[in-house]
Amino acid sequence: MKTGGYDRETAVKFYREMLRIRLFEMKAAELFSRALLAGNIHTCVGQEAVAVGACQALRPGDYITATHRGHGHCLAKGGDSRKMMAELFGKSAGYCRGKGGSMHIADVSLGILGANGIVGAGLPIAAGSALASKIMGKDEVTLAFFGDGASNTGNFHESLNMASAWNLPVIYLCENNRYGVSVCIERVTRVSNLAERAKAYGIPGVTIDGNDVFAVHEAVAEAARRARGGEGPTLIEAVTYRHRGHYEGDPQVYKPKEEIQEWKERDPVAGLKRKILEEGLAGDEELGAIENELRLEIEEAVEFAMDSPYPDAAQVTADVYSKDNEWGVAR
């Protein structure tokens, strides 16, 4: 990891954004283990550099589609930790009024077109958003986050094919964390780098260190430049690792212990902190203050969520159809 070319403010900002995600996720995991959160929680601990490096290279008016492991993507794009936490609790103050939960957080005003519970489903949606930008003559790009698992779905191939054929302003960012639930990517895919698949669609494909926030930032900035310039999509494979299970409570029997240890030593948040200290871009005290501030933010988010009411029973039938619709739950 090199910070060369990045100034002090940028490096510290990236660190702050990554640490916010880490603290949010560790808190969510803790709350889940205490049975305060229901359903499933898929944390992105270990993958923070991808979300932050990517979203920092986008403009506020750009769009993203996220995955079922999407908390980091939403926070990095500007998501409000209080509304996100409230959604995890199923409260009415949550982003989706408690109807979507962890896997479906969206904030259209921030360009977050939604996390998605179906692997690969966000890829064509992102391409459709990019198509809309092109049709409306707008200078926006849409970035699709997806995992190595989604790279084997039909939607990946169909979507890349159309986006490249039509030069759509879309960025395909694969977070290769090596596992689709329990199945290691090497057991189900012959190509060693998933970015090689870009060749089949006549677009650039790059494999980068997904734990290096600067490398992610540079790759996405270049892809965004191409997209805005009418040169079409780019496939970026960010090689990373999820430190925790597919879901909270997953015993991870499918991962070698040495592998987990090896990747923990390459922790992107700790690594960036070390780098900032080594290069004298900020001192212990400053980074400690940032951490305290973020811990407070997350604690406040939890308090906000816990103090918020559950949705009114009348909400159960609202929003099946759009607000301006007269039918509600149609017969």
Next chain:
Amino acid sequence: MRTITYGQAISEALREEMLRDRSVLIMGEDMGVLGSVFGLTKGFLEEFGPLRVIDTPISESSFTGMAVGAAMRGLRPVVEIMYVDFTPVCMDAIVNQAAKMCYMTGGQISVPLVIRAPGGAGRRNAGQHSQSLEALFTHIPGLKVIAPATPYDAKGLLKSAIRDPDPVVCIEHKLLYATRGEVPEEEHLVPLGKAEIKRKGRDVTVICYSRQVLFALEAAEELSAEGIEAEIVDLRTLVPLDWAAIESSVKKTHRVVVVQEAVKRGGYAAEIAAQVMENAFDYLDAPVKRVAGLNVIPPFSPGLEDLIYPHKQDIMQGVREVLR
């Protein structure tokens, strides 16, 4: 009033809405250069350009997903899935994405998407090009479903569907495209969720939709000669269902036959029959009768294919049974 075909009516609806609203676009296989396999969009590419008349690759799953994404961004895509039989290829985009986006985001996002999916048997196209799959869509909360039977309804309903803020699946029977009917020259809309009494009668209510409306009307004419006056209720929209229209007819006739081309088991006629039983049982003088397709895969051989879905005689037989 002038007379045009059902296919022309669909074509006019698409063209008028594209002229009226720049956010309307059409996409699907062979929609552009060819003008669609049923010839409904001839000249559209020249008139509206390739950004609004999009010839997609054969990628139903992903181009339907793209239409969902474009709709989430405020455009109004009209997607054609060449045959309704191909919709299972893109069911995720319809069922898990388009239908649920509004609810799962707490009302933040609406998906003003229309999916046109020609359906129905009778063209000797065999098992994968001849089905009636509307029940799949009526089962999914968040979708609306229309199935017009006449050129008048096809044009008016499709225009309403394009203006609707929610995803609408439009089932067009392939054998209706060449049928003719009166359609006004001037702007005309048929609201979603309104059935129409296509023929008044006092003895029995025949509830139907799509091509079976034509068979039901023929059956009613012959029954009339026998002294039986059937009331033909054309649902036009399957979801949301116009229960009021059904109820008032049932209260008048006390006998109900529900007709569908689709296979009988798990079909939409079963839903109608169940609602009549639940909510209007006291008005019934006989059990509700379903006249529906056989529970088989559409065969190719002409002699066999014609046996699988109801014809005039089957509807007449159904009516006689509830009047016995």
